[in-house]
Amino acid sequence: MQILLIGEFSRLHNSLKEGLEHLGHEVILVGNGDLFKKFPVDINIEISTFNKPFLLFIRKAIHKITNFDIADFEVAYKLKKNLKTLHDFDVVQLINEDALSIHPKLQIPLLKTLIKQNKNMFLLSCGDDYTNISFYLKNKENYSILTPYLENTSLKKEFSYCLKYVSPPYKKLHDFLYKNSCGVIASDMDYHIPLKNNKSYLGLIPNPVNTDKIAYNPLQVDSKIHIFHGVNTLSEIKKGSQFFKDALEIIKEKYSDKVAIHTTFNLPYKEYINVYNLAHIVLDQVYSYDQGYNALEAMAKGKVVFTGAEKEWQNYYKIDEDSVAINASPNISSIVEKLEWLIENPNKILEISNNARAFIEKEHNYILIAKKYLQVWELSSKS
Structure with a gap:
């Protein structure tokens, strides 16, 4: 199977890729490295030109006035340049609803092309998105990531990243993705709870962890x-x-x-x-x-x-x-x-x-988790 993974914010897609490749599948990962974390990707769409000192100054000034990041154009350009090679994949999976981390007006046309030239697209609920932010804004649970904001709305600026998902542009992106994907997979319980009873929900698949790369050192309590x-x-x-x-x-x-x-x-x-x-x-x-x-x-x-x-x-x-x-x-x-x-x-x-x-x-074994993804993809594919 040929698989295209879009976006990387935590190492989830890297660990999943390692599991899938262990099972003999071909995987390409597209992402921006997630700033200082610098996660490995096969196709890098990170911002570089607009981070140069003079352009960064202009970028910040425009963002302050318009609330729009002109560096989004650089990311969109880099992905568009690679689109001709990103076709005929059996599965395309987005890390979340903002997988490209650019404004929906730029993101939706690129996603339309990806959908058109590939077979099946799946969406992860991993991190903030329209569904879980809307759910937690209703404050029905004992607590959530929005609890500090709900208790003190003067923190709105600190929660602007979360709240953007319920704005009209991101609601439009959400609707587009739900209409054009084969379904949504939650990566943990915080995203599973808001998706219960959602007709697009395909279930929870735990985060894959590559324990072959993480050494376990038994603890010793000798003094403090x-x-x-x-x-x-x-x-x-x-x-x-x-x-x-x-x-x-x-x-x-x-x-x-x-x-x-x-x-x-x-x-x-x-x-x-x-x-x-x-x-x-x-x-x-x-x-x-x-x-x-x-x-x-x-x-x-x-x-x-x-x-x-x-x-x-x-x-x-x-x-x-x-x-x-x-x-x-x-x-x-x-x-x-x-x-x-x-x-x-x-x-x-x-x-x-x-x-x-x-x-x-x-x-959370990365190979067992990769098998779970394959099973869900195969059962839920449209073609």
């Missing part, structure tokens, strides 16, 4: 327990970082002789990973029901991760609470209590570490 909280200031509100900061202040005061706390801000990757590798416990996020890619990779390494692991997730995978990952809710007392439990019972850290790696190998 190392707790790591890596803060990205661009997303700290959405991840609920303040809950972790406040909880760590309490832990630091009570257990200064038993823990070493490492809180970092926007570290370059090489420095970040050195601190991260020391950790027994990693604090990820509180406003989720399932694990994102950062949490999954940490679990694959055997870290005890505070992240989304809600009842819905526990029921889906049929596992006990806090046995594989620690369910972190937006509640300081709850986070403190769970940290105390681990500090006072270090054997639990070793147990959860082993369970975490075993869980990733069982439920």
Whole structure:
């Protein structure tokens, strides 16, 4: 089978590609590397010309006045140049509704061409999109990534990226994709919940993780327990970082002789990973029901991760609470209590570490996940 994967924001498509290629399929990945993350792609459509100093100045000025990024034209041009080679694929899959990360007016014509010259297009619900942002704006769940905004609408600017998906241009893109795709696949529970009962929904396929590339180093608790909280200031509100900061202040005061706390801000990757590798416990996020890619990779390494692991997730995978990952809710007392439990019972850290790696190998193995994608694609193809 020939497969075209469009977009890469987390390593999902890279891991899926590795699984598909292991099974003998031909895969091409198109993407922009996702800024500083620089994920590998076969066809690179990243912004380069408009990031040169003088043009970047003009780009920012125009964006400030019009709210339009002229660099979108560069991305559109680069993809258009490659369109003549991107034909006759059995499957085209978009990483999410904004797979090209350009304005819908530029994106829709390019997608029309891709659809016309290939066989079947599938859409992932992975990250923000019209369906899940609309759903979480209704505030029916206990919490979501939009909870900080719903509790304080003065944060609208900080949530402009999420809220753009319910604007008229992105609603038009959403409608176009649902009309022209074979269906939508959710990558985790946070996207599965809003899609329930949607007639285009094809089901949840967990994130693929290439455990062959992630070494598992069994944890040892010889002296102090190392707790790591890596803060990205661009997303700290959405991840609920303040809950972790406040909880760590309490832990630091009570257990200064038993823990070493490492809180970092926007570290370059090489420095970040050195601190991260020391950790027994990693604090990820509180406003989720399932694990994102950062949490999954940490679990694959055997870290005890505070992240989304809600009842819905526990029921889906049929596992006990806090046995594989620690369910972190937006509640300081709850986070403190769970940290105390681990500090006072270090054997639990070793147990959860082993369970975490075993869980990733069982439920997120990249080859098994690739097989699940193939099955869904084959069952749902129009041709």
